[in-house]
Amino acid sequence: MLKSFRAALALSVITLSAFATSTAFAAPLKVVASFTVIADFAKNVGGDRVNITTIVGPDGDAHVYEPSPADAVAMAKADVVLVNGLHFEGFLQRLVDASATKASIVTLTKGVTPIDFKPEFADADAAEGADTGGGKTVTDPHAFQSIANAKIYVKNIAEAFCTADGEGCDSYKANAAAYTTKLDALETEVKAAIQSIPEAKRVVITSHDAFGYFEHEYGLTFLAPQGISTDSEPSAADVAKLVKQVRQDKATAIFIENITNPRLIEQISSESGIKVGGTLYSDALSSSDGPASTYIDMMHNNITQIKGAILGS
CATH class of the missing domain: 3.40.50.1980 (Nitrogenase molybdenum iron protein domain)
Structure with missing residues (x-):
């Protein structure tokens, strides 16, 4: 009788452990997106496997945004942080430091060919700490306004999600491919x-x-x-x-x-x-x-x- 009780208890522990493991894998990836465009890309790639918090919300201006304590909390809890880069998010480093996040900070303009901003306004923007190239040029950070670049953002997001959640990689890749097809059609319309x-x-x-x-x-x-x-x-x-x-x-x-x-x-x-x-x-x-x-x-x-x-x- 005692042996059968111990066996049943052991079996229940194994079952609960297995359930806990599967539940842990099923938990959504905690993703922070710096602004709404990136959040939308992330939703299309991540689907139900990601839980996205957006720092700068709808109609918000990332150039002058001041982070809140809630932003720091979200950043601290994140698995992946998706940012534009190219000095678009002036608040970013302060927020990373304040949150002490251990998340991967993924710059989505990796692989984009940057263009220089029109020189007649370069002096005003150099003061913000943008890449001035010796005060002569300023890198334009708004790369997402090119649909060809948007596809690069999507590819980088899929790779970041695959790194953070290998079990979902096939899903992320499939979602990215489907969304890229939509972007191809959009590009044709715009042209x-x-x-x-x-x-x-x-x-x-x-x-x-x-x-x-x-x-x-x-x-x-x-x-x-x-x-x-x-x-x-x-x-x-x-x-x-x-x-x-x-x-x-x-x-x-x-x-x-x-x-x-x-x-x-x-x-x-x-x-x-x-x-x-x-x-x-x-x-x-x-x-x-x-x-x-x-x-x-x-x-x-x-x-x-x-x-x-x-x-x-």
Whole structure:
């Protein structure tokens, strides 16, 4: 009788141990994404196997964001932290230090070919600690505005998740491949939309220069008074210079950005005589009930707004 009780107890311990092990493997990977675009990529790659906390939320401005104690707690508990890099997140190092996180910090622009920011605003941005290359150039961090680069982000996320959770690797790879197919289709749409705009009319104005990679990839020209970051106000001379350039380059549309105060754009609109064409989403997605709650929706919104304002459709 005693032997059979011991045997039953041993069997229950083995069963409970096995259950605990399987439960541990089933626990979602704790992921922190620095801002909404990265969070959306991570959701598409991770699916149900990841639990994502986003530091800079919808319509948030990562250039001027100040981390909260809750952000430090989330970072401390994370298994993987996904960041843009290229000095996009000015708060990042402070948050890493404050949280003392042991998580892997994964820079998603690894493998991206960086472009230099337009030099006329380099001096203002050099003060932020960006890569100035001896004060002559500033690296543009907004690489996600190119869909080709977005695919690199997705690949890097899949690799990071595979490293952290080997059992889910096949799932991550399959999700990444499926999402990349969607990005391929999106890229085709965006290129077709740009081609439908006459070359002479492909000049638009935005608040800050977040669209350099979009310009580089797809052939639009973006003019912006605030440069690479929203952290500094342009001078009256900068605004006057832009208005003059707008008239010379015959800009055909002007847009508010979701992360910036519209006052400056409204001033330029008034002085240049160009009507505000709508809102573009640059450094952040919209809330879930907005027009740009995913990266794909963001790109659709932006190209639809641009094409509509220029062509009047």
